[in-house]
Amino acid sequence: MIEFRAVTKRFGDGTVAVDDFDLVIPSRKITVFVGSSGSGKTTLLRMINRMVDPTGGDIEIDGHSIMRKEPVALRRSIGYVMQNSGLLPHFKVIDNVTTVPTLNGVPKKQARAQALQLLDTVGLSRTLADRYPSQLSGGQQQRVGVARGLAADPNILLMDEPFGAVDPIVRAELQQEIIRLQRELDKTIVFVTHDIDEAFLLGDQVVILEKGALIAQVGSPNEIMANPASDFVANFIGTERGKRALSLKKTESGTILVDSEGRGAGVLVGGSGQ
Numbered sequence: 001m002i003e004f005r006a007v008t009k010r011f012g013d014g015t016v017a018v019d020d021f022d023l024v025i026p027s028r029k030i031t032v033f034v035g036s037s038g039s040g041k042t043t044l045l046r047m048i049n050r051m052v053d054p055t056g057g058d059i060e061i062d063g064h065s066i067m068r069k070e071p072v073a074l075r076r077s078i079g080y081v082m083q084n085s086g087l088l089p090h091f092k093v094i095d096n097v098t099t100v101p102t103l104n105g106v107p108k109k110q111a112r113a114q115a116l117q118l119l120d121t122v123g124l125s126r127t128l129a130d131r132y133p134s135q136l137s138g139g140q141q142q143r144v145g146v147a148r149g150l151a152a153d154p155n156i157l158l159m160d161e162p163f164g165a166v167d168p169i170v171r172a173e174l175q176q177e178i179i180r181l182q183r184e185l186d187k188t189i190v191f192v193t194h195d196i197d198e199a200f201l202l203g204d205q206v207v208i209l210e211k212g213a214l215i216a217q218v219g220s221p222n223e224i225m226a227n228p229a230s231d232f233v234a235n236f237i238g239t240e241r242g243k244r245a246l247s248l249k250k251t252e253s254g255t256i257l258v259d260s261e262g263r264g265a266g267v268l269v270g271g272s273g274q
């Protein structure tokens, strides 16, 4: 469990990116921070592994304050995946994946064998191990980024808009991979996105943020959709419009669900749609 307690981050120029933030992030679930640009998502994420230190409050992991942990060791014990994969361009795929375990003292041969297994885990062929990042597609690079994030076998995996730069089809594949990986590996994943559909697809817990990391609403996707806490949330998640504003329409052949444009979106199953 990760717990934020009254956490504030004021940067040197006076910008308050995070203002008095409280949240419990449950273990072995996916928590998604979603909000518009500048709402403080990345700052929240980076405070978990001390890439950014809070200026107020405390963050605990399993009851222990991160402020008492050595930042470099903490950072190496938590997986981090960022947009554009963050791979080292002059390192081969395999060396990108083994960097952190090697720094942690894992013998080279063992680190290499584990890295090859991780390529399997993220759905990449082992034949790509000796390529350089520029010789991979964007989606393959992101998979390597995920393998690298998992390399030290961390309990916590932080993901900062990891699929922002890939095309929608590859993005959908990668989203399914994350759902599968979470089920298989049982990690605590904290995921940042500005895409509410991605947040609802991946999140067990979704945290909708306004400027200053003010929590507009926190809950499961179903809770938020069924009961938006404010007009801001309703507007942000699009309950009034688009594919989330579904209504029943009677047709000659039965009752169907239509979206706000009147396009067929599905049927109600279980008899109530007839």
Ligand SMILES: Nc1ncnc2c1ncn2[C@@H]1O[C@H](COP(=O)(O)OP(=O)(O)OP(=O)(O)O)[C@@H](O)[C@H]1O
Residues within 6 Å of the ligand: 011, 012, 013, 015, 016, 017, 035, 036, 037, 038, 039, 040, 041, 042, 043, 044, 194
């Ligand atoms: N190093 C810094 N110095 C000063 N201000 C910063 C710094 N890093 C971030 N900020 C500011 O803090 C606020 C929150 O930034 P943050 O990157 O956390 O937002 P975000 O929600 O992740 O945005 P995006 O979706 O655009 O990545 C913004 O106003 C940003 O300009």
